[in-house]
Amino acid sequence: MGRPSSPKLTRERIVTTALRLIDARGEEAFSIAQIARALGVKSASLYNHISSKYEIVEGIRELVAGSIDASLFASKPWYEAMEQWAFSYRAAFARHPNTIKLLSVIPVSSRDTLRMYDAVFQGMLRDGWPKTHILPAVTAVESFVLGSAIDLVAPPQMIAAEQLVGDSPIFLEIVQSGYVEGSARAERAFRVGLAALISGLRDYLASLTPENGAPG
Amino acid sequence: MGRPSSPKLTRERIVTTALRLIDARGEEAFSIAQIARALGVKSASLYNHISSKYEIVEGIRELVAGSIDASLFASKPWYEAMEQWAFSYRAAFARHPNTIKLLSVIPVSSRDTLRMYDAVFQGMLRDGWPKTHILPAVTAVESFVLGSAIDLVAPPQMIAAEQLVGDSPIFLEIVQSGYVEGSARAERAFRVGLAALISGLRDYLASLTPENGAPG
Incomplete structure (x- = not known):
């Protein structure tokens, strides 16, 4: 041998x-x-x-973001599709939290990722989102999702135990009543926030209807 | 000499x-x-x-988070105070984006930071937030703010220029119509998202009023 x-x-x-x-x-x-x-x-x-370090970044983006599921945008209302998209998006980055900043600050050229955005944009457009308002709305959801992916890898208890004696009994009670077992703390915050954000965006979209003078 | x-x-x-x-x-x-x-x-x-590496982290937290302004929670409705808080919170972390993950995953013991949370919690409690719902709501806003702080340090154009020839004319149009000069892209997404998130949380709070069976 x-x-x-x-x-x-x-x-x-x-x-x-x-x-x-x-x-x-x-x-x-x-x-x-x-x-x-x-x-x-x-x-x-x-x-x-x-050919370059940049090509490696795009390869990493394909590996990390490859499991993000935008398929529902083809068949469901945007707000249902966006919920599923956000869950799969958070899960993808929670598996690789150290890539969040890197991939957030290097422009996208991966074909797969561009196809994913295309599916999201097409679904929103079909459901009446004016073109110029789609990107800010999608970016806002992405920011929430990426912040939540970081929170998902944080410890269940984010106030140091020795501080939980506290001079403010109400502070203490709120911190303790809000805590639940393990990753359920982050899970609950994500669900509450995502529902609020999407519902707020639905109201925002309604306020943009053509009769209110929204640009097309 | x-x-x-x-x-x-x-x-x-x-x-x-x-x-x-x-x-x-x-x-x-x-x-x-x-x-x-x-x-x-x-x-x-x-x-x-x-005494430990951990004490340095808490010193860093004081430096980074020291400029976050929760003062309006003492005098304004929670949703107005939260807007100002979110803007100052994002600005603080946008100056030091490399600290976001570190400070998000190490439990807080800094007295100043705990006092800040106390101000937020007390304001929300006064305005009728049930104790057990405050922490998920605050965490959701923080996740959005931290994701937005990362986006604020991203380049204005997040789709690589050579991809902007695109096989999808609509995709291209949406990406380009959503882009505005410099940091205004991130700024617009933050404003749209924060308004939607806070408005969604107001509706959520309204759905939790005692007559709907919310716990205290």
Whole structure:
């Protein structure tokens, strides 16, 4: 037997290695040098498979965001589709919370992600959203979802135990009455907030109907 | 003249150095060893001024969250106070976006931060929020605010320019019509979302009035 052959270097291996590093050590672990080191190859070798660091980011985006489900926008009212979309969106990023900032600040070019947005936009347009109002509404839901994904990975109890003796008995009671077991705290806040946000957006849309002078 | 005296090591210098490192290099730069190196001292010296890494986190929380303004909860209806609170909260974290995840997942013990929550809770309680519903509502607003703070540091254009040729003319039109100059894109999404979220929470509160069987 000769020495064990190392697995062939591919774009996929580079991207999954980068995601694994970010999951384990945070966004700062994202560098060509660190990915090459983890794969046991020279940095230059990576460039036989990818054209830039940016291409790796888009590969990571495909892996993380690939499970986001916008399919209901084709068949259901936008507010029902958006609820399902938001749940799957939060779940996708809660599995990889260290990617949230990275993917939020690098422009999207992944074809899959653009197709997902296309499905969302088309559904909203069909249901009467004026074109110029769609992007702010979608961005607002995304901001809520990403903040909630971070909250989902926070500890169940966000006030340090030693502070729970408190000089304010009401403060103490509110903090304790609002806490529920494990991730149910974050779950409840997400459900309450998502329902409120979508219901508020429905009212906002109603206020924009053409008879109120909304632009098309 | 002798050698220049180095500034005295204090808790404040340790905390501001830690925040500067996180701002510049991300959450992963947060380690006792790196803070000591930046200050040109041995790690052990830090422990003459702080008891644990956790105390530094709470010092950072005071610096970042110190400008969040919950004062209106004492005098205005909760929904007006919450709007001002959310704006100052987003501004505070938009100045230090690399701290968002760190501060979201480490339990709060900073006295100033607890006093801020106390002001929020007391205002909501006075305006009829049942105790057990306050924490989920506040958490939902915080998730939206923190996601929006990340969006505020994203580039104005979040779809890569080379993708804007698009196979879907409607997609293209929506992306372009929704974009406005500079940070105004994020600003508009934040205003639309915050108004919708607070309006949805007002309706939610109304549905919880005692005559509807809400717990106190």
